[in-house]
Amino acid sequence: MSASHASSATIEDDRSGVARSAATTAVGLSVLTMLLAVANVLNWITTDASVASVALSTLYGVALAVAGVVTVAVGLLSASAVIDANANDTSGVLSGLPVGLLALSVVGLVASQTLGYGVAIWAPAALVCAVAAFLFGSLAREDLTATLPWGGFALFVAAVLLAGVITPSWTWDPRHLGVALTGTITVPCLAFAASLATAWAAAKATQGFGARGRQAGAYLLIGANALFMLSLLVLLVAFVVEKGAGHALRGIHLGPGLSVHVPFVMNGAGLGYDIDGVFPAIVGTFWLVFGALVFAVPLGVGAAVFLAEYAERGRFTTVVDIATDGLWSTPSIVYGLFGYAFILPRLSPGGRPNVLAGMLVLGFMLIPLVLITSREAIDSVPDAYRDASVALGVGRWETIRSVVLPAAVPGVITGIILGVGRIAGETAPIILVAAGGLNADPIRVIHGFRFTSSPPFVANDALLSATNALPYQVYAVIETGVGGSESFGWASAFVLLLVVLCFYAVGIATRMYFQRKLER
Amino acid sequence: MSVETTVNGEPEEQIETEWTEYGFGGDAAFSVRDLDVYYDDDRALRSIDIDIPEESVTALIGPSGCGKSTFLRCLNRMNDRIRAARIEGSVAFRDRDIYGTDVDLVELRRRIGMVFQQPNPFPKSIRDNIAYGPRKHGDINTGLLSRLLGGDDREREEELVERCLRGAALWEEVSDRLDDNALGLSGGQQQRLCIARALAVDPEVILMDEPASALDPIATSKIEDLVEDLAEEYTVVIVTHNMQQAARISDQTAVFLTGGHLVEYGDTDQIFENPQSQRVEDYITGKFG
Missing domain, CATH: 1.10.3720.10 (MetI-like)
Incomplete structure (x- = not known):
């Protein structure tokens, strides 16, 4: 990883600098996509709307594609020692588990639902892929396991969205489950998951992987978690206020004198009350x-x-x-x-x-x-x-x-x-x-x-x-x-x-x- | 009588009985005979025999874990608060066995005050810290009821607070902020406040467990001066691991060494200039411990 000649070290440093700023851009892009997806789930923007005359799902697709490409590229460049990094040579089980689970769910869903294979095919296929992904995620170099699966997942989601496989009008009605998923909720959820993955991966890349990279990744995840919790609380309170405040404050008036009369709070219920x-x-x-x-x-x-x-x-x-x-x-x-x-x-x-x-x-x-x-x-x-x-x-x-x-x-x-x-x-x-x-x-x-x-x-x-x-x-x-x-x-x-x-x-x-x- | 001690199986020097015999004129405040202390199965003190004279400063020195703090806490039965501790032998204060059955612990601890290693003022005002003991003992009544009944002791409380703070050389520094929280004081001031608080219940003895070890040099020297002044009126027993401090302020010194043995006890000058035990000499000159 370290260069033998001083001149090549400078070039490497330049390249590393470019790669790290690209990774930072990818983090920013992913976070923006995440926010957009959250706004979408909350129905502040509807899924079939378009932003600046670009359909929302296309926007997701482009953003995820860019973030995914950057993430994968930085990982590959780091692994081939083109840019400077201090990644570990193996990643460990803790890194392998999420990679394996990702493969299990993606391959399982695609094979069973999209391609329509029977359980005899999709289940073993998903398991084999999951084990392979787990082994890769545990044993490969850290800069590869931190970027390739997650960047790849983002690229996959981008392809699905851009190719129109899942559109706002898409519905999925699994036979054995009592729920039906609609495109209006699936599109932002997919975009959220994929952009969270790229944000995490790219955050690790900004610090050149290794201990500092993991630190940056953890910081991003924990920050997102805290923000999520806080917004859930705000959302809950805001929802109740929005639904209830209007009725609760109905008929509010001043007087007599300096007193304030809030009928909903101060009245009982019955024939004698106007409200x-x-x-x-x-x-x-x-x-x-x-x-x-x-x-x-x-x-x-x-x-x-x-x-x-x-x-x-x-x-x-x-x-x-x-x-x-x-x-x-x-x-x-x-x-x-x-x-x-x-x-x-x-x-x-x-x-x-x-x-x-x-x-x-x-x-x-x-x-x-x-x-x-x-x-x-x-x-x-x-x-x-x-x-x-x-x-x-x-x-x-x-x-x-x-x-x-x-x-x-x-x-x-x-x-x-x-x-x-x-x-x-x-x-x-x-x-x-x-x-x-x-x-x-x-x-x-x-x-x-x-x-x-x-x-x-x-x-x-x-x-x-x-x-x-x-x-x-x-x-x-x-x-x-x-x-x-x-x-x-x-x-x-x-x-x-x-x-x-x-x-x-x-x-x-x-x-x-x-x-x-x-x-x- | 002599005791053979061993460290790591190696035979050590014999502790001669005359090393711990110290003749002083006047009465003994404490007479300790054959005191053993166990924490569960660990023996923290072994057969301690010592007489501690009145109105003087007695220093207890020794390396960490030698039992000097344990010994100090036996003198006002603070070891009772440790459930695993078991005490054998006798400790007499003014010729009365304090481990006897008819001892009033509250009264005992009122007469034998204690200052701890870490300054531990209550999270209350300076005034409340000092008046805490007397109020609890009913010596001073400032409650609403006593105010209504005309027995308001607030003037006496003011006098007491000033007297104790002066006695602990703290009055000049805090006289204008008696109602501030004691936790706002510096470490050295807090420790002097703790001394003042101990003085407020009018004790006869003050036990000090490394009172200056958590303080800076200036605060330490103030505490040392204070200890010397206190010895004019009170019996002071002080644990310290600072040998210069022991040499400066104490009248007699007891040296405890590893294993809970009292090895040598006598006039401070004699202990520091001409110790009889080789191990004590090694310890004092810094060769071990």
Whole structure:
């Protein structure tokens, strides 16, 4: 790879420079193609549209062809030592596996679906090709395995798109699967996969393969992954906002005075309202979450203190660990059934759904997470604090109360935030134990308290009445068609999102407050 | 009595009993007899016999893993916090066995304060760090209830904070920011704050476990000056791996060597100028350890 003469080394350096800038261009082109494909999947551009009077699939084809040619060329030039590179002589199994899988799927699909061979032919053919590709991918020089399969795949996809084998009007209806793929979705997906492959391969080529090349490739993949995750989140939120915000903000007006009236958020549902609203559901969700917190946080944190500070590590703590992990991953409908069969008959005559039962069931669901995260937080408080306190002659419980718990509060709150996110959106248990359909009026928990002359001396009818909650409302409206239009459901979902965000905001603000207290 | 020690099967020199006999006038703060400490099956200390005098600085030196920190942590029973540790023998503080059944650990640790290797102030304000111990012991009440009942001790707390910070030579540097978080102080200041915090519960003994090993030279020399001042009022036992430090600040020195043996104990000048054990001489002159 390295040149023996100084003059040829300069020429090699020049050539390498050109090759690397070509590879950089290929990366850019591939990333642009990827973005175009994503926009296409999201229907911002339709597949049969044309950009600058060139059909979209032709555009994909040309871009992939260019990227593929550059990638393959750089790989071949590097392998024949025309340009400088520091590739390994063999690539290893980790490089061979994806190459083998690529060959398996491409050859299998082409042979079985396009050429129409029976299973006796296409399956062995695909397997043989996959094994060959795996061996090539594992044993050949790194600059070849990193470029040839992926550049080749891009060229193949380009050929398929340019030759019009798969067009926007193309459909594929496999006999044994219940799905039908259409060209409008297949074209951008193929383009995305192929351009991701060339982007990865070309990114490795820009750094001359070897350790630095792999680093560049990994950087690109991880960056794309992070971006993908972030855009998925944005997409989800944007989708709900788009569907729901319009209805939720309908009829919004100022006044009287400085007040703002948002009918959807502030009204109940019923005959008395010009615009039906979800206020009872918001209040219901608030009380359910609040009650669950009041119930679960002291129990969870208390158990965490016991397990982290007092209990000897042993069989007992192991069993508790397994139990809490199991409880946390128990499906919510199981909690719901438990509440339905165990709690309801004991709380109200006839087992009518009620708020208190909902609070208890959601509290049960919250305890394991609060326990797990609080225990983590307590465990991560440095022993130096405990030593310092104990060395001052302060007892164990005082040390926990005054030093360990304050230092653990931010972690505990993080756990609570996560848990609230889960229970606020929980539907199944609410359907079973707390829900009572669309209400005109919110439950009035605070006003519901009254004193009685006999034990237990305090009663609250509101806690024993059924309520509505936002996730239940979304379910009821969209799935079973209760109480109105689909847009009503979307608007409820939008409000639910906002309510959960509000819980988060409160939690994060509290956490920041305690963290600041620990730091300055 | 003499003990034969071996390292890697090679017979080593005999430890003569008179090497560890140190006669001093006055009472002993600690009298340790036949102390053995095990961590599970590892023996960290072997038959330690030592008397530590009042109101002076006793330095414990020795190579890493020789058991000097373990010994220090036996003096206020901090080793109890390590589950694997097992202690045999007796440690008497002012003629009372601290491993006896009727010992109040809280009271013991209040009278025998400790400063650790890594500065470990609480993530609280400087004031709260100092007042932490007295508040917990009920010596100072600043809570809402005591304020309502008229027993507000905030003035006394102010005095206490100033006295302790002056005692730890930190007052001049922090007097204008007592309500700032202690974690904002430099390492040396944090360590002096920890000393001030230990002083606040009015101890009789201060144990120091390599208090300057995580600090820069300037902060170290401040701690050293402070230790010498403290010895006028308190009994100080200090573990150090810095032999110059031991020579500068201590009145008597105990040398622990590998295997958990106390090899030589005596007047600091005598130990550093004329050690009786060949191995101690090798260690002090830097030939081993």
